[in-house]
Amino acid sequence: xxxxxIVFPGSNCDRDMAVALExxxxxxxxxxxxxxxxxPDGTDFIALPGGFSYGDYLRSGAMAARSPILRSVAxxxxxxxxxxGVCNGFQVLTEAQLLPGxxxxxxxxxxxxxxxxxxxxxxxxxxxxxYNAGEEINIPVxxxxxxxxxxxxxxxxxxxxxxxxxxxxxxxxGSARDIAGVLNDAGNVLGMMPHPERAIDRAHGGTxxxxxxxxxxxxxx
Amino acid sequence: xxxxxxxxxxxGVLDPQGKAIHHALEGLGFGGVADVRAGRxxxxxxxxxxxxxxxxxxxxxxxxxxxxxxxxxxxx
Numbered sequence: 621x622x623x624x625x626i627v628f629p630g631s632n633c634d635r636d637m638a639v640a641l642e643x644x645x646x647x648x649x650x651x652x653x654x655x656x657x658x659x660p661d662g663t664d665f666i667a668l669p670g671g672f673s674y675g676d677y678l679r680s681g682a683m684a685a686r687s688p689i690l691r692s693v694a695x696x697x698x699x700x701x702x703x704x705g706v707c708n709g710f711q712v713l714t715e716a717q718l719l720p721g722x723x724x725x726x727x728x729x730x731x732x733x734x735x736x737x738x739x740x741x742x743x744x745x746x747x748x749x750x751y752n753a754g755e756e757i758n759i760p761v762x763x764x765x766x767x768x769x770x771x772x773x774x775x776x777x778x779x780x781x782x783x784x785x786x787x788x789x790x791x792x793x794g795s796a797r798d799i800a801g802v803l804n805d806a807g808n809v810l811g812m813m814p815h816p817e818r819a820i821d822r823a824h825g826g827t828x829x830x831x832x833x834x835x836x837x838x839x840x841x
Numbered sequence: 842x843x844x845x846x847x848x849x850x851x852x853g854v855l856d857p858q859g860k861a862i863h864h865a866l867e868g869l870g871f872g873g874v875a876d877v878r879a880g881r882x883x884x885x886x887x888x889x890x891x892x893x894x895x896x897x898x899x900x901x902x903x904x905x906x907x908x909x910x911x912x913x914x915x916x917x
């Protein structure tokens with residue numbers, strides 16, 4: 621399993637993501653710099669980490685979505701390579717139009733940093749197959765711009781197509797319909813504001829995030 | 842040539858920053874403010890022969906996120 625973590629100036633969860641990928645696959649991921657134009661040959665899983673790429677200039681994720689490496693990420697996503705975007709990575713995926721909607725300033729205006737309960741909505745995707753539908757899991761969030769927005773027609777469509785992967789069990793940031801994670805239409809791109817890579821060890825206070833990586837990386841017991 | 846671009850949230854999109862500014866204005870004693878919407882103003886210095894189509898593409902591809910924002914281009 622060859623994994624890659626895309627690193628932007630201002631990424632700050634790239635090493636946490638690398639630890640999670642190495643723990644599950646037994647192999648360190650390639651750390652790919654935003655100015656690179658190509659992913660390593662044979663990359664079969666791509667992670668976009670959390671952070672504040674380009675200082676959140678213009679809009680969160682806006683500059684990163686136009687960086688050279690994102691063209692290769694989009695090509696790989698189009699070929700069916702799994703792509704996971706967490707927090708700022710989710711913002712980048714929406715700005716790159718690989719996922720629908722946009723992430724706006726939290727409705728309460730405050731930065732929210734705590735572990736929150738999530739409801740697993742779709743347990744059939746390659747990222748969520750280790751969970752049971754309707755199961756409640758606990759994953760940390762840490763964001764200022766996590767307020768998911770899409771127009772009503774788009775929300776109806778993604779709900780109807782089972783593309784809402786996770787919902788907040790309680791309102792966290794004002795997100796439309798409490799959506800916390802969204803899949804693309806092919807199901808191989810997942811964006812989510814909560815940080816599964818921060819819940820992979822009992823020392824983190826929980827291991828609910830580990831199961832996402834185990835499912836996505838094909839190492840389910 | 843100086844071109845002004847105004848990026849504003851679409852009607853109906855919640856604007857928490859506008860709401861906070863509104864509350865602050867009320868806190869300063871300014872009554873009679875019905876609503877506040879915050880946007881972004883971008884000043885471009887471009888070649889005189891820049892086409893309307895190019896300016897429009899700059900807005901649609903980067904300066905505005907058309908999922909949530911409208912834009913207006915003002916050229917001299």
